[in-house]
Amino acid sequence: MNNSLHLFLKSLLGSFRDLLPLVLVIVFFKLFVLQQMPADIFQILVGLMFVVVGLTFFIFGLQQGLFPIGESMAEAFAKKGSVFWLLAFSFCLGFGTTIAEPTLIAIASEASKVAAQAGVIELTEQAKDNYANGLRLTVAFSVGVAIALGVLRILLNWPIHYMIMTGYILVIIMTSFAPDEIIGIAYDSGGVTTSTITVPLVTALGVGLASSISGRNPFTDGFGLIAFASLLPIVFVLVYGMVI
Amino acid sequence: MQLIYDLPALLFSTFFDILPIAVIIFSFQLFVIRKRIKNLKKVLMGMFYVLIGITFFLLGLEAALFPIGRSMALQLTSPEFLESVRITAGALQWQDYYWVFIFAFAVGASSTIAEPALIAVAMKANEVSGGAIGIWGLRIAVAVGAATGLALGSYRIIIGAPMHYFIIAGYVIVVIQTFFSPKSIIPLAYDSGGVTTSTVTVPLVTALGLGLAESVPGRSPLIDGFGLIAFVCLGPIITVMAYAQLSAYKNARAVKKLKLS
Numbered sequence: 153m154n155n156s157l158h159l160f161l162k163s164l165l166g167s168f169r170d171l172l173p174l175v176l177v178i179v180f181f182k183l184f185v186l187q188q189m190p191a192d193i194f195q196i197l198v199g200l201m202f203v204v205v206g207l208t209f210f211i212f213g214l215q216q217g218l219f220p221i222g223e224s225m226a227e228a229f230a231k232k233g234s235v236f237w238l239l240a241f242s243f244c245l246g247f248g249t250t251i252a253e254p255t256l257i258a259i260a261s262e263a264s265k266v267a268a269q270a271g272v273i274e275l276t277e278q279a280k281d282n283y284a285n286g287l288r289l290t291v292a293f294s295v296g297v298a299i300a301l302g303v304l305r306i307l308l309n310w311p312i313h314y315m316i317m318t319g320y321i322l323v324i325i326m327t328s329f330a331p332d333e334i335i336g337i338a339y340d341s342g343g344v345t346t347s348t349i350t351v352p353l354v355t356a357l358g359v360g361l362a363s364s365i366s367g368r369n370p371f372t373d374g375f376g377l378i379a380f381a382s383l384l385p386i387v388f389v390l391v392y393g394m395v396i
Numbered sequence: 397m398q399l400i401y402d403l404p405a406l407l408f409s410t411f412f413d414i415l416p417i418a419v420i421i422f423s424f425q426l427f428v429i430r431k432r433i434k435n436l437k438k439v440l441m442g443m444f445y446v447l448i449g450i451t452f453f454l455l456g457l458e459a460a461l462f463p464i465g466r467s468m469a470l471q472l473t474s475p476e477f478l479e480s481v482r483i484t485a486g487a488l489q490w491q492d493y494y495w496v497f498i499f500a501f502a503v504g505a506s507s508t509i510a511e512p513a514l515i516a517v518a519m520k521a522n523e524v525s526g527g528a529i530g531i532w533g534l535r536i537a538v539a540v541g542a543a544t545g546l547a548l549g550s551y552r553i554i555i556g557a558p559m560h561y562f563i564i565a566g567y568v569i570v571v572i573q574t575f576f577s578p579k580s581i582i583p584l585a586y587d588s589g590g591v592t593t594s595t596v597t598v599p600l601v602t603a604l605g606l607g608l609a610e611s612v613p614g615r616s617p618l619i620d621g622f623g624l625i626a627f628v629c630l631g632p633i634i635t636v637m638a639y640a641q642l643s644a645y646k647n648a649r650a651v652k653k654l655k656l657s
Binding site: 170171173174175176177178180181182185186190195196197198199200201202203204205206207208209210211212213214215216217218219220221224225228229232234237241244245248249251252253254255262263265266269312313316317320323324327332333335336337339340342343344345346347348349350351352353355356359363369370371372373374375376377378379381382 | 424443444446448453457471499502506507510512520524525528582583584595618620
């Protein structure tokens with residue numbers, strides 16, 4: 153008991169250290185550049201305590217829950233040897249985690265305003281909702297495809313850099329054909345898809361797969377899934393902008 | 397105390413964020429793999445900790461840091477503040493936004509250090525590379541990349557250049573680096589771009605983009621407010637490869653020295 157308490161305090165301290173730079177930056181700008189006092193110091197201190205405790209719990213849970221389950225599933229799929237089910241699982245994981253992503257919902261609704269203002273769609277709530285939902289589905293679908301493609305790459309040992317470069321070339325070609333107002337949204341949609349829960353799970357899946365297939369190295373082959381998940385949405389959203 | 401009132405609602409919404417993932421995992425486990433999960437109790441506890449952790453994390457950020465960070469981004473980009481710190485005469489030049497660049501760099505770096513998703517990936521990378529990738533080395537390399545990306549993206553909004561020129565230039569650098577980097581780092585480097593932009597970084601970055609797009613004359617918040625996240629994603633890919641190249645170079649030199657002596 154004493155030992156786990158010691159461990160808990162140690163990770164609390166670690167979380168505090170992770171957060172410290174951000175606090176220092178904000179305090180410095182508030183006090184010295186803008187020369188204002190924060191209004192509610194008490195609330196800020198309580199809030200910071202929450203952040204530190206939250207981060208500690210998250211990392212505990214990561215090691216106990218998300219990492220083991222991701223790796224054990226990857227191992228089970230590898231043993232089962234069914235490529236179809238593995239790809240289906242990868243697609244569902246990508247699609248399912250992205251469709252409900254709060255940042256994506258926020259960005260999609262902003263994007264529908266841009267589209268309405270640019271005259272791409274009608275200025276009605278109905279048209280905007282349709283556009284935003286279409287965008288969300290497009291991004292979620294593309295992340296699903298991306299994770300499945302990344303898993304296929306680990307299975308077949310395709311060189312990742314040629315695939316990513318092909319993606320870059322696609323993005324560059326499509327940028328020149330896509331309407332201007334979609335470009336910023338498309339480029340951003342690559343970054344917002346990968347959330348705090350998805351990243352550890354997908355990483356564990358990749359590393360677990362690479363460890364259980366012989367001839368693969370977990371370090372050189374296990375990573376790269378997130379890379380596809382942040383590149384493919386750009387391509388798909390550019391297409392969405394061209395089609396609509 | 398507002399925090400206590402927000403707790404149940406946020407716990408609820410985080411629960412619904414995790415729910416689809418849990419449903420996918422358990423239904424595949426149950427119907428496809430058809431095996432009992434090892435240490436089911438421990439895994440469930442772990443997921444519960446993740447739920448609690450993310451809830452408290454977000455609640456605390458929303459109470460302590462995000463409101464100040466957001467209002468600060470708006471204040472630093474406001475015409476009144478810029479007038480008071482300007483260094484050129486006549487119309488505002490991009491140099492007058494120097495505090496914005498410093499803020500962008502500092503916030504980009506420090507929020508990346510606090511990003512839970514990056515901590516997770518760094519832990520995993522350290523584990524499977526047998527310690528060759530240091531947790532802090534990777535996190536600092538990513539932070540520098542994200543910070544530079546955010547500062548450059550802010551500069552782009554201020555001068556009003558089309559963003560795809562910058563992004564395409566970034567792609568070209570990535571492609572060139574890919575051929576000269578140690579092969580083993582490449583997948584991790586590509587991953588580090590997407591990992592950076594998560595819970596902590598995105599709200600602060602969005603606020604900065606919005607503030608700039610609203611206050612710089614001739615920019616539209618709707619169109620120019622987008623694009624910063626893409627810069628923050630691209631920077632780390634470049635710096636992580638650079639970090640690997642640098643360590644490989646240092647190792648090679650150490651080996652050479654060892655041979656000479």
